[in-house]
Amino acid sequence: SIVLLAACSARDYPVDHEQLSEEERIVIRFSHVVGEETPKGLASRRFAKLVEERTDGFVEVQVFPNSFLYKDGEELDALLAGEVEMIAPATSKITSLVPEWQVMDLPFAFRTMEEVKEYIDGPAGEVLKKKLREQGISPLAFWDNGFKQMTNNERPLRNPEDFRDLQFRIMESDVLKEQFQLLGAEAKVETFDQVFSVLERQTLNAQENTFSNIVNRKVHHVQDYITVSNHGYLGYVVLMNDQFWKKLPDEVQIVILDALEEVTEWQRSLAEEVNREKYDYLSACQCIDIHELSDAERKQWEEALLPLYESFSERYGAIYIDYLPKNKR
Numbered sequence: 001s002i003v004l005l006a007a008c009s010a011r012d013y014p015v016d017h018e019q020l021s022e023e024e025r026i027v028i029r030f031s032h033v034v035g036e037e038t039p040k041g042l043a044s045r046r047f048a049k050l051v052e053e054r055t056d057g058f059v060e061v062q063v064f065p066n067s068f069l070y071k072d073g074e075e076l077d078a079l080l081a082g083e084v085e086m087i088a089p090a091t092s093k094i095t096s097l098v099p100e101w102q103v104m105d106l107p108f109a110f111r112t113m114e115e116v117k118e119y120i121d122g123p124a125g126e127v128l129k130k131k132l133r134e135q136g137i138s139p140l141a142f143w144d145n146g147f148k149q150m151t152n153n154e155r156p157l158r159n160p161e162d163f164r165d166l167q168f169r170i171m172e173s174d175v176l177k178e179q180f181q182l183l184g185a186e187a188k189v190e191t192f193d194q195v196f197s198v199l200e201r202q203t204l205n206a207q208e209n210t211f212s213n214i215v216n217r218k219v220h221h222v223q224d225y226i227t228v229s230n231h232g233y234l235g236y237v238v239l240m241n242d243q244f245w246k247k248l249p250d251e252v253q254i255v256i257l258d259a260l261e262e263v264t265e266w267q268r269s270l271a272e273e274v275n276r277e278k279y280d281y282l283s284a285c286q287c288i289d290i291h292e293l294s295d296a297e298r299k300q301w302e303e304a305l306l307p308l309y310e311s312f313s314e315r316y317g318a319i320y321i322d323y324l325p326k327n328k329r
C-alpha cells in the first residue's frame with residue numbers, strides 16, 4: 001500500500017539492488033493537478049518509467065494526476081511537510097513562497113519557449129532557483145506547457161475595453177490579478193480542479209489557460225469565445241522535498257537527474273505538439289468562437305499592461321526584468 005511503501009526511508013537504500021527486499025524500495029510520490037494526456041501528465045509518466053527501468057524497479061515513482069492527492073496550494077504545503085516527494089506546479093503557484101517567480105507571469109514577457117529556457121538557464125533564473133532551495137525545496141527541472149489564451153462568455157476580446165464586466169478565474173499570483181485589473185476586469189483565485197464547475201455555474205465568466213488545459217478541463221463546453229493571444233507563459237518547476245533529495249544515494253540522484261534531463265528535452269516539443277493539436281481540435285469542433293489577436297490589438301493590450309512591469313520592479317527589483325528577452329531584443 002502507499003502508506004507502507006512511503007514509510008521506507010531513502011537513507012536505508014543499500015547500494016546493491018540485489019539485496020533489497022520489497023519493503024526497502026524507494027518510493028517517490030509525484031502529485032500533480034492535470035490530466036494524464038497533458039504535457040505534464042505525459043512527462044511525469046515517462047519520468048517514472050525511465051527511473052524505474054534504470055534502477056531495475058528499486059526506485060518506484062508513483063504518479064498521482066488530476067488533483068487526486070492534492071489540489072493547488074495543498075501540494076506545495078504537502079511537499080514542504082514531506083507528505084509527498086515530488087510535484088511540478090505552474091510557476092504562478094509557487095509565488096506565495098517566492099514572489100519573485102511572478103516575473104514568469106508578466107504578460108508578453110516571452111515570445112517563444114526558447115526564450116523562456118534561456119531566461120530560466122540565465123543569471124536571473126539561477127537566482128530564482130536558489131530562492132526555492134532556501135525554502136527547503138530542490139528545483140530539479142523546468143517543464144513547458146505553453147502560452148495562455150483568453151476565454152469568456154460575453155464577447156470576442158479584441159481591445160482592452162472588451163474586458164469590462166468580466167470575472168476571470170486565475171491561479172494564485174498578484175501579477176495575474178493586476179493584469180486583469182489593468183484591463184478593467186476582475187479576477188478570482190480558484191484551484192484548477194474547480195475551473196470547469198465555476199464556469200459552468202457561472203460564478204465566473206472568463207479564464208485564461210493553454211489550449212491543452214482548456215481542452216483538458218472541457219472549458220470549451222462552458223465558454224463561448226476564445227482569443228488566441230499567447231499573452232502569458234505557463235510552465236512548471238519540477239520540485240522535490242530537499243531533505244528527501246539529500247538523503248538519496250548519489251547513484252539514485254544521478255539516475256533521477258539524468259532521466260529528468262532526457263524527459264525535459266523530450267517534453268518541450270511534445271508540449272508544443274499537444275497545444276497545436278488542441279488548437280486544431282477547437283478550430284474544427286465549431287464549439288467556440290475563435291478570434292486571433294491582431295498585431296495592432298496586441299499593441300493595445302501591451303500598452304494597457306505596461307504598468308505591471310513598473311510595479312514588479314518596485315516590489316522585487318528591476319534586475320529580474322532586465323534579463324527578460326523582451327528587453328534584449
Ligand code: LMR
Nearest residue numbers: 033034090171192209213
Ligand atoms: C492551472 O491551474 O490553470 C494550471 O496551473 C494547471 C496546470 O498545472 O497546468
